[in-house]
Amino acid sequence: MSRLPLKLAGEVINPGETRLLSIPAARLYTDTPIDLPVEVIHSRKPGPVLLVCAAIHGDEINGIEICRRIVGKRLLRRLSGTLLIVPIVNMFGFIQQSRYLPDRRDLNRCFPGSPRGPLGSRLANLIHTELLSHCTHVIDLHTGAIHRKNLSQIRGDLDDPAALGMAEAFGAPIFMDAKVRDGSLRAAATELGIPVILYEAGEALRFDEPAIKAGVRGIMSVMRHLGMLPARTDQPPRKLVPVKASRSYWLRAERDGIVISKIKLGQRVKEGQVLAYLASPFGGPEKPLKSRSDGIVIAASQIPLVNEGEALFHIAEFTTLRKASDSVEAFQEQFDDQPEPEAFTQPL
Numbered sequence: 366m367s368r369l370p371l372k373l374a375g376e377v378i379n380p381g382e383t384r385l386l387s388i389p390a391a392r393l394y395t396d397t398p399i400d401l402p403v404e405v406i407h408s409r410k411p412g413p414v415l416l417v418c419a420a421i422h423g424d425e426i427n428g429i430e431i432c433r434r435i436v437g438k439r440l441l442r443r444l445s446g447t448l449l450i451v452p453i454v455n456m457f458g459f460i461q462q463s464r465y466l467p468d469r470r471d472l473n474r475c476f477p478g479s480p481r482g483p484l485g486s487r488l489a490n491l492i493h494t495e496l497l498s499h500c501t502h503v504i505d506l507h508t509g510a511i512h513r514k515n516l517s518q519i520r521g522d523l524d525d526p527a528a529l530g531m532a533e534a535f536g537a538p539i540f541m542d543a544k545v546r547d548g549s550l551r552a553a554a555t556e557l558g559i560p561v562i563l564y565e566a567g568e569a570l571r572f573d574e575p576a577i578k579a580g581v582r583g584i585m586s587v588m589r590h591l592g593m594l595p596a597r598t599d600q601p602p603r604k605l606v607p608v609k610a611s612r613s614y615w616l617r618a619e620r621d622g623i624v625i626s627k628i629k630l631g632q633r634v635k636e637g638q639v640l641a642y643l644a645s646p647f648g649g650p651e652k653p654l655k656s657r658s659d660g661i662v663i664a665a666s667q668i669p670l671v672n673e674g675e676a677l678f679h680i681a682e683f684t685t686l687r688k689a690s691d692s693v694e695a696f697q698e699q700f701d702d703q704p705e706p707e708a709f710t711q712p713l
C-alpha cells in the first residue's frame with residue numbers, strides 16, 4: 366500500500382524521504398530568526414506517526430543527546446510509519462541554559478497556545494498545529510530541575526492502555542502515574558486523544574550516560590512495540606519489569622545549611638532511616654533528616670546547600686517494594702558503570 370506525502374509546516378515530504386525541516390518559529394531581540402528544527406523520516410511503509418521531543422524545558426539537555434543518537438540509528442532505514450524528532454523544543458531556553466522562555470514563562474504550561482498570544486503561546490500553538498496534530502503517539506523527554514537528579518522513570522496516564530503499553534515497552538524501572546498538568550504538551554496531546562509518555566531521567570544541564578543509553582534503548586523498544594521497527598533477531602538484554610509507584614512525596618529540609626547525604630539515587634530506604642544530616646557550616650549539632658516511609662529514592666538534590674523547606678529527596682512508595690527494588694537494581698546493572706561509548710559519529 367503506497368502512502369501519501371506528508372504535509373508539514375508548508376513543506377511536502379514524500380514517502381521514503383528523510384528531511385531536516387527548519388520551521389520558522391520566532392525571532393531574537395536582535396531580529397535574528399529562530400527556527401524549530403524537526404527531523405522527519407516519512408517511510409514508504411504505513412504505520413504510526415511518532416513524535417519524540419526534548420528540551421521543552423530548555424536546560425534539560427539529556428533528551429537532546431538521546432535524539433541525536435536516535436537520528437544516527439541505521440535501523441531507521443527499515444522504519445514503518447513516520448518519525449518526527451524535535452531535539453530542542455524551547456530554543457530560547459536552550460540558548461540561555463534556562464528552563465524558561467525569555468519572559469520567564471514555562472513553555473510546558475502554554476499549550477495549546479494561540480497565534481496571537483505572547484511568545485510561549487505562539488510557540489505552543491506552532492507545535493500544536495504543525496506537529497502534534499499529525500501524530501498518533503508522543504514521547505516527551507525530560508530531566509530533573511537544576512541540581513535535582515531523577516532516577517530513570519516513565520510518567521503518564523497508566524489507565525490509558527496505549528500509554529501503558531508504551532511505558533512497559535520502554536523498560537524504565539519505575540512508572541509514575543502522574544497527573545496531567547494544565548497547559549502542558551502532554552495535556553494538549555491527551556486532549557487530541559494521542560497517547561503520550563514522559564521519560565524523566567538525569568538532571569538539568571548535565572549529560573547522564575546511563576540515562577541517555579536507557580532513553581535510546583527505550584525509544585527503540587517503543588518503536589518495535591508500535592510495529593515501526595522490525596523485532597530483534599539478536600538476544601535481547603534482560604527485560605526489565607517496570608513497577609508502578611503507589612504514591613510519592615518530597616522530603617524537605619528542616620533547617621538551612623549544608624547537607625551531608627547518606628544515600629544514593631535508586632536506593633531502597635526504610636521508614637525512619639536517616640537520609641542526610643543538615644548542619645551549620647560553622648559547627649554545632651547535625652540534624653538528621655529521616656524517611657517517613659519505606660520506599661525508593663527516585664530523585665535527589667545534587668547540591669549540598671539548602672534553605673529550610675527546599676525539596677531534597679523524592680521518595681516513591683510501592684505495594685510491591687521488593688519487586689521495584691529488584692527492577693531498579695537490574696536497571697542499574699544494565700546501565701551504570703558501563704564503559705563510556707566510543708565516539709558517536711554518523712556513518713558517512
Ligand SMILES: [Zn+2]
Nearest residue numbers: 422425507508
Ligand atoms: Zn522538564
